[in-house]
Amino acid sequence: MREDYMQLTAPVFNVQTYSIHDGPGIRVTVFLKGCPLRCLWCANPESNLATPQLMTYGTKCTGCGRCLSVCPKNAISIGPDKNGKMIAITDRARCVDCGKCVDICPNEAREIAGKPMTVKEVLDKVLRDKLFIDASGGGMTVSGGECLMHPDFTEALLYAAKQAGLHTAIESCSFASREVIDQVFQYVDLGLLDVKHMDSDKHKEYTGVPNWVILDNIKHVYHDLKVPVIVRVPTIPGYNDSDENIAATAQFTRDELGPDVPVNLLPYHRLGESKNESLGKEINWSIEIPTDEHMEHLKAIVESYGLKAQIGG
Missing domain, CATH: 3.30.70.20 (Alpha-Beta Plaits)
Known part of the structure; x- marks a missing residue:
């Protein structure tokens, strides 16, 4: 690790304390700006660009x-x-x-959404909650945006957190070079990795990029780097919530990763719509919130493949 790693900076738009949905226990989730994907349903559209x-x-x-x-x-x-x-x-x-x-x-x-922060500034905020983190078996999660767009900063922050005795996780779309994956995941205890669609053409249509890099990276993280992962599926009605796509995701998880890898189904919510309005963006789409019955149906499909499934996470 370079000597000045605590002074590395990245654009941060939120340091969320008492987070209970981004890994085990009570956590602090650090949200970085900048993302290579452009998902129509993005819950944090203020994170798309790396600038304020x-x-x-x-x-x-x-x-x-x-x-x-x-x-x-x-x-x-x-x-x-x-x-x-x-x-x-x-x-x-x-x-x-x-x-x-x-x-x-x-x-x-x-x-203004986003400001440059150093590793030290972020870690100081995280460690204010260390008492709650330690008591609950929690830790720090780095999210976005896409934290892999800032590999030097993310690597340094994860390293610093490990030095402080924290469990580390990242939320990621896994769209990055193999070099970046290897650089960052060496200090990751848990990968919360999105699989947005199993059809590569539809994945590109909905997010702007194909899925083959993502799927290959997830397999590399789990099998070669030996990092535990949770497959997370943002469940978007009309886009990726068909029985066929959820079954294909479950089959990929079981056959290409392993039966012990859990799947979290994350129901669509509308928080991103109001954020788009605040950014001055036109909203010309309408996505329904999935019903509880539909989510339970999709959960049963995943479980039929012998996998542990959870709604939310």
Whole structure:
């Protein structure tokens, strides 16, 4: 490990404490910005780009106009939202995400998603919860975005966490070079690895990339690097929730990984839709939330392959 590893930086948009869904026990989950995929259903669209981004919240805005006076690009005006309420509206073509409007807003109606943080700054935040982490058998999880887009930082953060006695996990789409996989996973105790679709053409249509690199990397992590993995399937109605795709995912897990590898089915939720609105993006799709009955049906399919299945995780 390089001597200055504690000073390496990456764009971080959240350090979430008391997380109970990203690995065993109580954890701190570190979310990095930047992702090579563009999933239509992304729950964290503010994580797609590796640069800071302005997010606005019209429900909090009173239309006071203070932000207009500080914008260096004259990108803000007062106008009606879709319900006729007068609010500050940002011209995204002019906005440079400088954050001056955020600093002056009295109502917290604006924020910048993402800021550079050092390994030391992140680890200091994580270790504030070490008492709860240790008592629960928890640890630290690095997520995103895609943490493999920042391999030097992620490697250093995981190494530092291991030095501090923490269990480590990463949430990943596994779309990276084999060199990056080997670099990062040497300090990983558990891989929470997404399989979004077993049909490579559909995977590319829905996410922007084919799936063969992902599947090969998952096999490499489990068999060659000997890192325990949990296969996670974001379950998106109309896209990857067919019986055939879930069965194919279960068969891949059993035959290419092993019968001891669990599968977590993660039901779609709509948190990403409001975030897209806050980023000024048009939402021209509608995805239904899967019913409990449908999720139980898919869980039974996975279990029919002799695998342990869980809804959520």
